[in-house]
Amino acid sequence: MPAVSALLVPYASYLRVYEPLAAFPEPERSHWARYAARERTPTAQDELRRSLADLLPTPPVPVPVHESADAFVTEVDGVVCVCPWRTRLRGWLALESLVDTLPEPLLDAVLPPVVRGQAAADFEQWRERNPDARPWIRTAVWQVPVRWFTLFADDEREYRAQETDGTAPALRYRTPMVQARRRLARALKALRESVDEGPLIEGLIDVGRWLEEFHPRSLVELDYGGLVHALTGPQLADDRSAADVAAGIAALRAGDGETAGEAYERLAERWRAVRDRQFAN
Numbered sequence: 675m676p677a678v679s680a681l682l683v684p685y686a687s688y689l690r691v692y693e694p695l696a697a698f699p700e701p702e703r704s705h706w707a708r709y710a711a712r713e714r715t716p717t718a719q720d721e722l723r724r725s726l727a728d729l730l731p732t733p734p735v736p737v738p739v740h741e742s743a744d745a746f747v748t749e750v751d752g753v754v755c756v757c758p759w760r761t762r763l764r765g766w767l768a769l770e771s772l773v774d775t776l777p778e779p780l781l782d783a784v785l786p787p788v789v790r791g792q793a794a795a796d797f798e799q800w801r802e803r804n805p806d807a808r809p810w811i812r813t814a815v816w817q818v819p820v821r822w823f824t825l826f827a828d829d830e831r832e833y834r835a836q837e838t839d840g841t842a843p844a845l846r847y848r849t850p851m852v853q854a855r856r857r858l859a860r861a862l863k864a865l866r867e868s869v870d871e872g873p874l875i876e877g878l879i880d881v882g883r884w885l886e887e888f889h890p891r892s893l894v895e896l897d898y899g900g901l902v903h904a905l906t907g908p909q910l911a912d913d914r915s916a917a918d919v920a921a922g923i924a925a926l927r928a929g930d931g932e933t934a935g936e937a938y939e940r941l942a943e944r945w946r947a948v949r950d951r952q953f954a955n
Contacts, residue, residue: 684722685904685952689812689822689881690895691851692748692755697889706756710747718746718899721759736785737765737793745810750850750893757810757895764809766797808887816904816952817945820919821877822896824861825854828917836907843902843910851885851892858882861923868926868934904948915941 695703695710709715721744742761747754769790772781781790801807814822826847834844849857862878869875885894902910922937 684815685900685948686813686815687818687822687899687901688718688895688897689814690746690757690897691810691885691888692746692750692757692893692895693810693889694750694753694755694891697892698756705743706745706758707754709743709745710754710756715747716744718897720744721761725761725765734785734789736769736789737796738762748893750891753891755893759811760807760809763807764811764813766793766800767809768813769793769797808884810888812884816901816949818896818898818901818915819877820941821874821881823916823919823941824858824878824923825849825881825894826857826896826916827853827920828914831914831916833910833913835911843907845898845902845910845913847896847916849894851888851890851894854894855882855885858885860927861919864923864926868931901948904951909944913944915944 695707698706721742724742738761740762742759744759744761746757746759748757749755769785772785773790776784826849830847830849832844832846832848834841836843858878858881862875862882865875865878898910905913918937918941922934922941925931925934925937
């Protein structure tokens with residue numbers, strides 16, 4: 675895994691899709707080919723610093739004026755794959771979510787109504803011109819949504835402990851798109867046969883629809899991001915959340931509700947402790 679700065683970052687996790695260059699139409703494909711050939715491409719920390727810088731002016735800039743031309747780059751079996759940042763689109767989507775999350779007085783203090791109103795109007799106009807646009811990156815704060823873990827197997831887990839030079843710990847999973855889709859479909863089938871419709875099933879359906887938008891030879895990545903700073907070294911080393919989810923799904927398929935409940939309780943307890951820190955002072 676690439677080294678990352680020890681700088682503390684917001685407590686967010688990320689679900690990313692890296693698509694092969696062949697998935698992009700021209701002239702975007704040529705742009706990404708030139709971009710990937712650079713000696714150095716930006717890191718997650720670079721993206722974070724740029725986003726935070728927009729919040730410093732008065733009034734703050736909740737959504738960039740121009741769309742980012744940057745991306746994360748990786749290679750899969752000799753094929754260059756890119757994950758465009760699409761920071762402007764993600765900013766609009768995050769702002770919509772924020773309206774549903776924060777109390778209005780707090781939201782007004784952070785982002786004045788006139789700022790939010792202009793951003794909403796800009797997004798509406800942009801959507802009319804780009805009705806099929808979707809982000810390559812999904813973000814969650816103070817948690818990794820359970821539904822994301824259904825896409826991965828425990829042996830795809832990559833963990834790096836805190837290093838003596840100050841390099842921060844890191845934890846991620848990576849899997850081929852075909853595997854992610856297959857696992858999600860199996861999990862959805864098991865849940866539908868065992869439990870009533872609810873947020874987890876709805877969440878899986880939403881993720882499945884999102885994954886269908888991408889090239890079948892894409893790579894799917896779950897990155898714990900800044901959440902590594904909300905967990906101790908031993909907690910990170912012992913974290914087997916994808917394995918717990920897989921065990922719970924397998925137990926449901928076998929009709930073993932007790933074992934499924936135990937797996938879910940391990941998972942819930944682990945992430946409850948992280949979410950509770952959101953309200954600590």
